[in-house]
Amino acid sequence: MTETAAPRLRIGDVTVTKVVEAVVHPEAESLLPGSSNDYVRASREWLAPHFIDATDRLVISIHSFLIEADGRRFVVDTGVGWDLPDGFKHLATPGEKYLRDLDSAGFAPNSVDFVICTHLHVDHVGWNTRQQGEEWVPTFPNARYVLADDAVSAWRRSGGSGAHSHGNDRTVEPLLAAGVVDRITPDHVLTPSVRLVSTPGHTPGHISIEISSGDQRGLITGDASHHPVQWSQPHWASKADLDPEESTRTRRRLLDELVDTDTLILGTHYGGPVAGRLVTTPAGVRFVTAD
Incomplete structure (x- = not known):
């Protein structure tokens, strides 16, 4: 399944656009081994329709976030590309559709300053090259x-082993051979708005990725969180962790910092709208969409 829409939001003077490459629907217990399909089903009131489907499977999106900030253009994560191993081939999209979608969102590859x-x-990393x-x-x-x-060093130490x-x-x-990589520390x-x-x-x-502009703030999660249900159950780790x-520990720290604040959470694998906030309710923490 593939989505074509490119939803957009503003964080102060910063614009963020979501371009989706693929969407998959795993059962909770297959992606989050310590989780409970029954809990997910019982949480339908706040997870449906964006984050679980009609059969109570998780909605997991693979997408890029496109950022326009401080006169610069950023692409955050580049999807799966099309050269995929067994076990991942179902994620591939035909030809260069992803690149055409970037163009449609106004982000021609030669206009990007940072990936x-x-x-x-x-x-x-699929469309890095x-x-x-x-x-x-x-x-x-x-x-x-x-x-x-640390990511580059760990990958090289591993000898490139592992399906992921x-x-x-x-x-x-x-990219390393071409000299176009900046290997950064935490x-x-x-730029002033992107840290x-x-x-x-x-x-x-x-x-x-933290985005800060004026008095507004957002956080692009990466895979620190794969699905909104992990904010209510932060001990539900991904099988890929x-x-x-x-x-x-990272999710609990982020919860302590972000719950009941105005910070927008932009989930790198969340379906549905671009962003939401973490809100305390009588039933626990919930991810509430902001758009």
């Missing part, structure tokens, strides 16, 4: 690619 990868899993003859070249030819130094890092020899290594400031923050647990060096205990 930020929250981490190096296959569904976040594209094939030109026998070579893999940067999809965004004028951009600096921003990767966490499949293809990094074509989506990451050519809390790196890109990277450390949110460890899912992978080494995992980062989220390398360190589930640390990812749980």
Whole structure:
């Protein structure tokens, strides 16, 4: 299933657009092994229709966030691309549809200043490059690619093993060879409105993106949170989390910082609207859509 709409919102003077590549519908217990399908079903009142479907399966979106801030253009995560291993092929979209959708959103690849990868899993780096003859070249030819130094180091130490890092020899290594990568440390400031923050647990060096403009603030989660239900059950770690205990600590820290504030949460895998807020209710914390 593929969505074509590109919903947009403003955070102060910053514009954020969501471009969806693919949507999948796993059962909660398959993505979040410690979770409960029954709990998800009982939470239908606040999870439906955007975050669970008619059969109570999770709605998981694979998308990019496009940011216009301080006269610069950013792409956050670049989806799966089309060169996918077994087990991921169902996520692929035909040809270069993703790139056409970027164009339709006003983000031609040559207009992008920065590409930020929250981490190096296959569904976040797929369109970093594209094939030109026998070579893999940067999809965004004028951009600096921003990767966490710890993420790059860990991937290289692993020898590229693991299905989730499949293809990094074509989506990451050519960027390093071309000298277009900025290997950053946590809390790196890109522009006055865009800062990277450390949110460890899912992978080494995992980062989220803080947007701040005027008195408004937003946080792009990356895979620190895969689904809104994790804010009510932060101990429900993803099966892809390398360190589930640390990812749980990260979610609890974010909850302490963000619940009942005006900060917008932009979920990197959330279906539905672009953003929402964390709100305390008599039944616990809920993610409430903002648009």
